[in-house]
Structures are given as structure tokens and as C-alpha cells.
Amino acid sequence: MLVRKVILQLETGLHARPASELVKIASGFTSEIVLVKDGQEYNAKSILGLLSIGAGKGDEFIIKAKGHDAQEAIERIEDFLANRVYS
Amino acid sequence: MKGIGISPGLVLGKAFVYKEESLFKRYYVKCQREEVDRLKVALDQAKKEIELIYNESKTLVGEDADIFIAHKEMLEDPELINGIIDIIINEGINSEWAIHKVINNFISLFKLRNNEYIDAKIIDLKDISSRLIRILAGSKLAAPLEWEGELIIIAKELTPSNILQMDKRVRGIVTEFGGITSHTSILSKASNIPMVIGVNNITELVVDGDFIILDAYEGRIILNPCEDAIKEYQERKRQRIKFWELHRVRDRETITQDGYKVKVTGNIAGVEDIKNLLAVGAEGVGLFRTENLFLEGLLDEEEQFQLYKRAVDLLGNHQLTIRTLDVGGDKAIPYLNLPKENNPFLGLRGIRVSLLREELFKIQLRAIYRASIYGSLRLMFPMISRIEEIRAAKALIAQVQEELMKEGIPFEPVEIGMMVETPAAAIHSAAFAREVDFFSIGTNDLIQYTLAVDRDNKNVMELYDPYHPAVLRLIKLVIDNGCRAGIKVSMCGELASNSKLIPLFLAMGLDEFSMDHNLILNSKYIISRSNRGELEGQVDLILNLSTSCEVEKYLDNLITNILN
Incomplete structure (x- = not known):
């Protein structure tokens, strides 16, 4: 299992398009991927799960990924949340 | 709640x-x-x-x-x-x-x-x-x-x-x-x-x-x-429906219930009126009163040409009907130095002035023909009472065309029409129809000359009567003669927007109703609610009534039925 800490840099938080975008990215990997916030785990492939976090810019997350493509997955998602690819 | x-x-x-x-x-x-x-x-x-x-x-x-x-x-x-x-x-x-x-x-x-x-x-x-x-x-x-x-x-x-x-x-x-x-x-x-x-x-x-x-x-x-509450609801519903229908007819062609198409167009006195017309769904200009352009002073050919060109530009695909200078009568223009008359309505008016002052008339004709290449326009002469007047005016047009050709200035053929506003023109309309491309009935003058009533004269004002069977019969005669000769007949006087008379003129076969912009929506609405076939059978009956009062009552009933 890979674990990484990231601070959310998306201007609009994890709402609407960004959330749906993240689901699409996560669903492209076979690994199990979860976001941990305040001790609670959320499935990164679940739009409802991501929305119910209600995360805003500046919030801190832990990304966990388990599976054979976990390395690539965790990097893609870290880039996304840190706003390094998404604009 | x-x-x-x-x-x-x-x-x-x-x-x-x-x-x-x-x-x-x-x-x-x-x-x-x-x-x-x-x-x-x-x-x-x-x-x-x-x-x-x-x-x-x-x-x-x-x-x-x-x-x-x-x-x-x-x-x-x-x-x-x-x-x-x-x-x-x-x-x-x-x-x-x-x-x-x-x-x-x-x-x-x-x-x-x-x-x-x-x-x-x-x-x-x-x-x-x-x-x-x-x-x-x-x-x-x-x-x-x-x-x-x-x-x-x-x-x-x-x-x-x-x-x-x-x-x-x-x-x-x-x-x-x-x-x-x-x-x-x-x-x-x-x-x-x-x-x-x-x-x-x-x-x-x-x-x-x-x-x-x-x-x-x-x-x-x-x-x-x-x-x-239900009654109030029904009344409000009717008004709402009318409101919506008015807006619906605005952007459509004017077609009766039984599929007969006519045009509702506007009367204007200046180019700036066109915007208002188009906003209420006018299908062109049926009367451009050019005399208002001359109130301040003479316009030269270039100034007139620019005005007419701007008008056809604004109208796009719609047609512009220009009436040539119509002065005299109650419309005096001091700088023309026309002689003072005892009875100006029976004096130098309309085409009579134009034929007397050919140089002025030709400037206007040249400007109109020069504008003809920029859009759809036609011209008409006011106050015609003799065939010779039409022929003289057309001879001047031929001269103007020849000059333009010599100067290499391009122009398009323009339909030439006449106002039918004297009893002579109406009664003799079968012969006039052979000389022109269209008729436009000017009802204000036609009524006053037919009934011998000046509507600005307080003593006889009440006798000025649009429902007089004689007036309506003259109008029917003009439409019939136009129809027989295969030329279009329009109307640009106040009667064209009279709610009670619209169904009658529609039944007679009038092709175009031209009016003030604020009555256009209403008139389009009335026509689109009418059934021409049903009305046609009633024309003779109406014209055979003896008095204006009977005519008005009959038409009043008719319009109430159409609007309900």
C-alpha cells in the first residue's frame, strides 16, 4: 500500500467538475484508491463519496492506493489535487 | 394562497x-x-x-x-x-x-x-x-x-x-x-x-x-x-391569450384562418420611423410621405438619395413604397411660392404641383431610381384624377432613366403606382389600371371628395362618414378593377386600420393594409382571426344596406364574432 499526503489546491474545492474529473481518473486504475480526511476514508471512485467530503481549497488529505498500478495512480491523483495538471 | x-x-x-x-x-x-x-x-x-x-x-x-x-x-x-x-x-x-x-x-x-x-x-x-x-x-x-x-x-x-x-x-x-x-x-x-x-x-x-x-x-x-372567481379567471385567460396571440402574429406573415395571405405595412413620414414599424411586425412600408422631408427646406438629389437608400437598407427584404411630393391642400410649403387659392383642396395639389414644377419632381425621381439598386422599392403619385397626369409623369420618368443611363448611373426597374383618392380615379379605375402597376387607396381624401365634407370644419364634421355605402362601394369598385387587371391594390388611409372595416376590405380582396405603427399588431391579429371565405358572401349584403348606421352595426357584430 502506498500513502501520500497532499494539500488541495483546486480553486473551487472538490465540487462539481473536479469531483467528477477525479472519479474518472481514479476509475482508470485497477488499484483500490481512497482519500482520508479527518480520519474518515472515502472511495476515490465514488462521486457521492467525494462530494460528501465537502472539501475546500487548502484542506489536507492522505491518499492511499493498493494494487499493481498503485504507483502511477497515486502520482496522477496527487498531481490532480495539487492542481498541477487540472486547470 | x-x-x-x-x-x-x-x-x-x-x-x-x-x-x-x-x-x-x-x-x-x-x-x-x-x-x-x-x-x-x-x-x-x-x-x-x-x-x-x-x-x-x-x-x-x-x-x-x-x-x-x-x-x-x-x-x-x-x-x-x-x-x-x-x-x-x-x-x-x-x-x-x-x-x-x-x-x-x-x-x-x-x-x-x-x-x-x-x-x-x-x-x-x-x-x-x-x-x-x-x-x-x-x-x-x-x-x-x-x-x-x-x-x-x-x-x-x-x-x-x-x-x-x-x-x-x-x-x-x-x-x-x-x-x-x-x-x-x-x-x-x-x-x-x-x-x-x-x-x-x-x-x-x-x-x-x-x-x-x-x-x-x-x-x-x-x-x-x-x-x-371562475368568471374572473376566464376573463383574464381570454386577455392573456389575446396578449400572446398578438405577440405571435407579430413575427409571422399575415394569413387568414382559411389561408389567404395579405400584407400589413406601415405609414412613415421619415426614415427614423422604420425601426418602430419593424418592432411591431410591419411587413414593409406602404406609404412614405416624402413631403415631410421638404418642410425645412429643399433637399438636393444627393440628400434625398441618401435618405431613400437608408430606408431600403433598414427594411431589408421588405418593400418601400415612396409617394412623390404631395404638397398643396392643407400641406403648404411657403418656399415653393405657390399661388394663394380660395379653395386649396380643389386647387394645386399633389401631382398637379409636381407637373407644374418639373425640375423639382425630376430631382426626386432621380434620387428614387438611384436608390432602386439597394433594395425593394416602388413609387406612386398622389392626387391623380386624369389619365394624362399619369402619362405625363411616366414621360418624365422615361427622361430621368435616359439621363441616368447616359451618365452611367445604375438603376433597377421600379413599379409605378398611383393613389386613388379622387372620385374620378375611383370611378375610372378600370382605365387607370391599364396605366399603372398598383393602386393605393387614400381614404381620407376619397371620403372628403366623395361626400363633399371637410372633416376639419366643425359645422359638417359629423358628416365625414367612413361607413357611407357610397364610399364603400367606390372602394369595392377600385379593388375589383385592380383585381381584374391583375394589379395589386393597397390602402394607406385611416380606414385601413379601422377594426370594423378590416374584415370587409379583406373580403373585397384588398392585398395590403398600410397604417400607423401602433395599429399594426391589432390589424394583423384581426386578419389572422378572420375567415375570408366566410366574409366574402356578406360583401353584397353589406353594400346593399341603406344607411351608414346599418352598415356600422352589421360590421360591429362581425368583428365581435371574429374576436371571440
């Missing part, structure tokens, strides 16, 4: 109270595997429906249809699906209840966030939940089939899908909750279903089958209205 009207309209209908809870029960299933299969079939069905709705609503509301993409994403959510399946398998209860439980769980999570954006997603969750439950129950949001007439749906809250899958009988919606800018509101507006939101406790107060007046213009609801 008051609420907020968000999609306009006024309806009287039977209430149908929509209660979602009544659609499903909680029960234990015999075989959990079979129940999971039942759920999966419903999920597939729901996704198919959403795709259909998405395509349909995309044409209705454009980008706002994107919510249905979000719905589809939610239906594919693994947490949602696995959550429901877990409950079915672990608790052994039916899909409906499991869906209800999982969705409610998400809704309470969403509410915890206290975030406006996430709150707005709650309605989407409710939408997919009610869709799944409806599919599982195999039912539609619908009132009993035997209910006839217009239905008004009463609900706590409705989802966008509810709106798009409404029974065709539904003509109104009242809800307790909902937002003005919500997708439900946008869709009800786009589907033309009147809707009022924010009416407290309406689902408790109304029972199925109650009569309701829904006034979504003012956000008002009247439950089981009394007779007076």
Missing part, C-alpha cells in the same frame, strides 16, 4: 396530489440473489431513461441538461450500488427500501457539510432515488387515466425528471419547496408548464380532485374557486 410563480401561465385544473412514499413498501425478500438482479435491471433501465432525457432536454435548455450527466455518474457510483446490494443481502429486505436507506444516508451526510453547492446536489439524489423506485414499482408519475381535462400536480418537491416525464394532461405544478433557479424550474419553464413554488403545506390542504386556479403570473392559488 401565495407562492412564487417561476414559470408563467394561468390554468384551471383538477388537483392530483403526488406522494412519493405511497409508491413503495418495506418487505423481506425470499431470495436475495434474485432481488439483486431485480435492482440491476432497474439500474440499467434508469441509465437508459436518463440518456433519453438528456438528449431531449439538451435541445430544450442547452447546457442546463448537464445535470443528467451527473445523474448518470451517480447511478454508476460503486459506493451507492454496493451500499444498496449490501443491505439487500445482509438485511434481506427489498431494493426499494435499500435504495431509500442508502440515499437518505448520503443526503444526511451532504446536509452535514452546510455547503450551498453540496445542498444543491440533494435534489439530484432524490431524483435518481425516485426514478429507481418508480422503475421497480413499474409505475409512472400519473393521475388515474380516467381523469379528463387539465391536471395540476401538487407535490412537496419535484425533480427535473418528474417534469420531463409528466403526463400530457398536466398543465400546472404547485410545490412546497424548490428554488427559483433550480433545474426543475428551468425545465418547467422550457416545457411551458406553469409552476408555482413555495406554497406552504399545499399537499396537506389539497385532496385529489379539488379544483384549483393556478395563476403563475402572480404566484396565486385559489382552491375550489367560487363562480365569481
